[in-house]
Amino acid sequence: MAPLDKKEEYGAFDNVDEVFKIPTLECGAMADTHTFEAAPEHNEALHFPGELLDNWQEVAIAKMGELAKTNRAFQVYLDACVKCGACTDKCHYFIGTGDPKNMPVARQDLLRSVYRRYYTFAGKYFPWLVGARDLTKEVLDEWYTYYHQCSQCRRCSVACPYGIDTAEISMAAREIMDSVGVGQKYCNEIIAKLKKTGNNLGLNPKALRATLEDLEEDLEDETGIEVKLPLDVKGADILLITPSADFFAEPHIDGLLGYAKVFHAAGVSWTMSSYASEAANFGMFIGSYENMREVSWRIRQAAKDLGVKRIIFGECGHAWRVGYSFLNTLAGPFDFLDQNYPIPQHIMEFTSDAIDDGILKIDKSKNDEFIMTYHDSCNVARGSAMGRKEGGQFDLPRKVLKAVCNHFYDMDQDTIRENTFCCGGGGGLLTDDLMDLRIKGAKPRMTALQQVTTDHGVNKMAAICAICKTQFSKVMPKYGYEMDDIMSVHQLVANAVILDGQDAEEEQEAPEAAAEEEK
Amino acid sequence: MLSTLYAVLFYVATIILVVGTGMKVARYARTPAPLKIPVSPAPRTKRGVWFRMFREVAFFQSLFKSNRWIWIFAVLFHFGMLLVLLRHLRYFTQPVWWWVDLIQPIGVYASFAMLAGLGGLLLRRIVVPRIRYISNPSDYLMLALFLGIVLSGMSMKFLMPVDILGVKQFFLGLMRFQINELPTQPGVLIHLALVATLMIIFPISKLLHAPGVFFAPSRTQVDNARKFRHLSAWAKQLPPLPEGIPEPEEGK
Ligand code: HEM
Ligand code: SF4
Ligand code: SF4
Numbered sequence: 001m002a003p004l005d006k007k008e009e010y011g012a013f014d015n016v017d018e019v020f021k022i023p024t025l026e027c028g029a030m031a032d033t034h035t036f037e038a039a040p041e042h043n044e045a046l047h048f049p050g051e052l053l054d055n056w057q058e059v060a061i062a063k064m065g066e067l068a069k070t071n072r073a074f075q076v077y078l079d080a081c082v083k084c085g086a087c088t089d090k091c092h093y094f095i096g097t098g099d100p101k102n103m104p105v106a107r108q109d110l111l112r113s114v115y116r117r118y119y120t121f122a123g124k125y126f127p128w129l130v131g132a133r134d135l136t137k138e139v140l141d142e143w144y145t146y147y148h149q150c151s152q153c154r155r156c157s158v159a160c161p162y163g164i165d166t167a168e169i170s171m172a173a174r175e176i177m178d179s180v181g182v183g184q185k186y187c188n189e190i191i192a193k194l195k196k197t198g199n200n201l202g203l204n205p206k207a208l209r210a211t212l213e214d215l216e217e218d219l220e221d222e223t224g225i226e227v228k229l230p231l232d233v234k235g236a237d238i239l240l241i242t243p244s245a246d247f248f249a250e251p252h253i254d255g256l257l258g259y260a261k262v263f264h265a266a267g268v269s270w271t272m273s274s275y276a277s278e279a280a281n282f283g284m285f286i287g288s289y290e291n292m293r294e295v296s297w298r299i300r301q302a303a304k305d306l307g308v309k310r311i312i313f314g315e316c317g318h319a320w321r322v323g324y325s326f327l328n329t330l331a332g333p334f335d336f337l338d339q340n341y342p343i344p345q346h347i348m349e350f351t352s353d354a355i356d357d358g359i360l361k362i363d364k365s366k367n368d369e370f371i372m373t374y375h376d377s378c379n380v381a382r383g384s385a386m387g388r389k390e391g392g393q394f395d396l397p398r399k400v401l402k403a404v405c406n407h408f409y410d411m412d413q414d415t416i417r418e419n420t421f422c423c424g425g426g427g428g429l430l431t432d433d434l435m436d437l438r439i440k441g442a443k444p445r446m447t448a449l450q451q452v453t454t455d456h457g458v459n460k461m462a463a464i465c466a467i468c469k470t471q472f473s474k475v476m477p478k479y480g481y482e483m484d485d486i487m488s489v490h491q492l493v494a495n496a497v498i499l500d501g502q503d504a505e506e507e508q509e510a511p512e513a514a515a516e517e518e519k
Numbered sequence: 520m521l522s523t524l525y526a527v528l529f530y531v532a533t534i535i536l537v538v539g540t541g542m543k544v545a546r547y548a549r550t551p552a553p554l555k556i557p558v559s560p561a562p563r564t565k566r567g568v569w570f571r572m573f574r575e576v577a578f579f580q581s582l583f584k585s586n587r588w589i590w591i592f593a594v595l596f597h598f599g600m601l602l603v604l605l606r607h608l609r610y611f612t613q614p615v616w617w618w619v620d621l622i623q624p625i626g627v628y629a630s631f632a633m634l635a636g637l638g639g640l641l642l643r644r645i646v647v648p649r650i651r652y653i654s655n656p657s658d659y660l661m662l663a664l665f666l667g668i669v670l671s672g673m674s675m676k677f678l679m680p681v682d683i684l685g686v687k688q689f690f691l692g693l694m695r696f697q698i699n700e701l702p703t704q705p706g707v708l709i710h711l712a713l714v715a716t717l718m719i720i721f722p723i724s725k726l727l728h729a730p731g732v733f734f735a736p737s738r739t740q741v742d743n744a745r746k747f748r749h750l751s752a753w754a755k756q757l758p759p760l761p762e763g764i765p766e767p768e769e770g771k
Contacts, residue, residue: 022649024648025648025649025652068550069550070550070551070553070751070753071550071551071552071553072547072550072551072552072734072736073552073556073735073736073737075546075547075550076547076550076731076734076735076736077735079543079725079727079728079731080725080727080728080731080732080735081725081728082725082728083650083653083654083655083658083725084582084586084589084593085586085589085643085647085649085650085653086581086582086585086586086589087585088649088650088653089649090585100649100652103649103652103653105653106652106653109653120723121723122657122723122724128656129655129656129657129660130655130656130657131655131656131657154558154737157558157737158558158581158584158585159581159582159584159585159586160581160585161575161579161581161582161593161728161732162728162731162732162735162738163558163581163735163737163738164735164737165556165558165737168556168737275764289553289554289754290757293757293760294760297760301762301763301764302764304762305763305764324744324745325554325555325556325744326554326555326744328744328745328747328748328749329553329554329555329744329748329749329750329754332748333748342745343745344745381559382558382559383556383558383559384559385559385560385561385563385742390560390561390562390563390567390742391560393559393560394560418558418559418560
């Protein structure tokens with residue numbers, strides 16, 4: 001149980017209503033939060049200039065014009081905003097920091113003001129009237145600061161009468177900055193690493209295989225039967241694409257073990273790929289179609305090479321957005337796969353079907369110590385879907401959770417489903433140099449969580465996003481929870497599923513006891 | 520003299536409004552959306568999207584959910600304006616269409632709704648610090664312009680009645696490319712000058728939200744990316760990426 005009285009440095013609001021009281025403006029509160037810039041070799045690995053170009057202004061302005069021609073969202077969103085203000089109080093970073101430049105429309109305006117100056121009649125001839133301004137080094141720095149305080153969660157877009165999506169603007173801004181040689185270390189380094197090794201961690205195939213073998217042993221110790229974590233198995237039916245965090249971080253690993261158990265129980269043949277050993281696609285965070293395409297392309301090649309029939313994604317939020325919404329565009333058409341299944345599929349869809357088909361033997365009481373709630377990850381909630389019905393991305397994970405747990409309570413309605421708050425670490429901000437921002441950005445979510453802890457005794461929160469899980473395991477301790485109070489949904493599935501041959505608990509302990517006696 | 524001036528003004532304003540907005544719309548329509556970015560949960564069929572957009576345009580659905588005060592003012596203003604505009608059709612038709620006659624009684628009072636909506640929006644802009652922060656001079660001027668139009672219009676109806684038939688003759692004349700005498704009461708001149716201004720700035724201002732709402736990919740796209748491949752024209756031109764998996768270097 002989380003100690004609610006523990007007063008921490010940051011601290012949540014007293015109750016969930018406070019989240020929706022608008023903070024007083026604190027101009028410049030986050031102006032000095034400046035994430036590390038990328039090294040030249042990392043920018044270059046992404047086909048960007050290594051360092052700030054001499055003629056960067058010219059290039060940046062040209063890039064802006066190019067985006068207006070090649071991206072309808074950019075063009076329409078910059079024109080259409082009426083400054084109504086409906087989005088202003090919707091951003092978790094604004095709620096958490098009070099910095100007015102973290103209000104979605106103000107964030108857009110950082111770029112809109114420059115676009116207007118160079119590309120609109122009013123901005124060219126009456127800049128003062130419409131708040132247009134020249135592109136200076138100060139403006140560029142300001143972009144860098146505040147476009148790296150947006151987790152591209154799209155909560156503001158839901159609020160806007162025209163659906164103006166600040167995430168699109170912040171992706172565009174990052175692309176413009178990259179194109180003049182100003183990249184962010186965290187994102188660009190990771191993409192560079194992925195291009196080399198196939199995953200964000202830089203884990204080579206040998207190390208990956210060793211890790212998986214260790215995990216297989218753990219599984220056998222636990223269940224007494226052989227549950228495989230296959231790698232590079234040609235001819236398998238299913239290719240699992242999962243975030244590399246699933247190989248080494250907690251609670252991610254437990255989720256991976258959950259997928260393995262479900263596949264085992266369903267009796268399907270599956271494999272992972274060392275070439276495409278990463279679901280995450282940070283190309284999206286930096287708004288780079290080309291990089292996103294290159295990263296996605298690996299999945300296509302791995303699927304072809306291994307000769308699989310289906311692709312299934314593991315628990316990762318933005319990866320699922322890229323998978324669900326973009327993969328077909330970037331690396332399609334997938335005419336060589338089995339067309340009877342959606343391409344790609346989410347593990348939650350697979351598990352949900354397995355539950356419906358009665359394939360899984362489940363002992364819910366295994367999770368009885370947990371009083372659960374569920375955090376909708378922003379990219380899953382607002383950037384993708386699942387299942388056969390609209391809103392499946394909300395219903396399927398809840399359905400699976402309720403199938404494996406006896407105690408489940410949802411958080412406040414305005415903080416879940418399409419209104420969900422970002423964990424505070426998405427969009428390429430999951431880096432230690434932004435820790436202060438991350439903790440403050442988690443405040444709305446943490447407040448909603450504390451409310452259900454108070455009301456229902458909720459002690460664990462589940463999520464299906466690698467970034468959310470890592471972020472929460474870091475920031476939850478700041479709000480009086482333990483780092484393992486965040487769980488993978490498939491971790492709970494793993495706890496509750498009983499595999500054939502595993503049977504009852506007593507029998508499972510018997511061989512161990514026997515082994516003990518032998519010693 | 521004044522009649523000619525206003526005649527020219529309205530011809531120019533009409534051309535700018537129609538051609539300018541048309542060009543913008545054409546540009547929006549031409550610009551490809553490289554990726555599927557509907558904000559979900561989104562409809563999975565085209566018909567669903569039509570329904571979603573209908574709810575957005577007819578009821579300001581998202582605004583209703585996100586900010587009730589702005590919604591109230593926005594509805595008063597926009598639907599008041601819609602009625603007022605429809606009522607104004609009587610000055611451009613001879614004989615007046617029957618349904619325009621039908622809304623005549625409410626149309627007159629719709630101007631009060633507009634006024635209330637505009638007042639509320641302006642007050643919010645001035646009083647609420649967040650909204651003051653995001654406002655530029657143009658945002659206040661836009662509301663001032665609308666207030667000017669509404670007030671000058673109402674003054675003709677309720678304070679200083681004008682020769683409205685003369686005004687109608689003027690506009691019917693313009694529609695047949697002839698310049699009739701325009702009554703010169705100040706109410707008429709001010710009202711018409713402000714309206715012409717509005718028409719002129721429409722295609723170069725945030726009033727583009729009216730056509731823009733129909734082109735926002737986040738709302739107008741169908742959520743069917745897994746079923747149908749969405750590929751923009753420019754993406755088709757990209758050089759293909761290499762097929763196959765390169766031999767791993769070291770470490771295998
Ligand atoms: C498809 C049609 C339209 C839709 C869906 C629409 C919707 C909206 C919405 C939701 C707002 C934000 C709320 C507000 O501040 O009032 C707004 C603002 C505004 N609209 Fe429209 N509108 C439409 C057409 C028009 C037209 C034709 C005009 C004028 C000729 C207009 C003038 C304005 C103005 C001036 C504002 C800004 C109000 C402010 O400054 O706060 N709208 N519109
Ligand atoms: S996308 Fe999310 S983080 Fe970015 S401005 Fe909107 S609400 Fe804030
Ligand atoms: S809700 Fe939309 S139109 Fe209103 S200020 Fe925000 S981005 Fe602009």
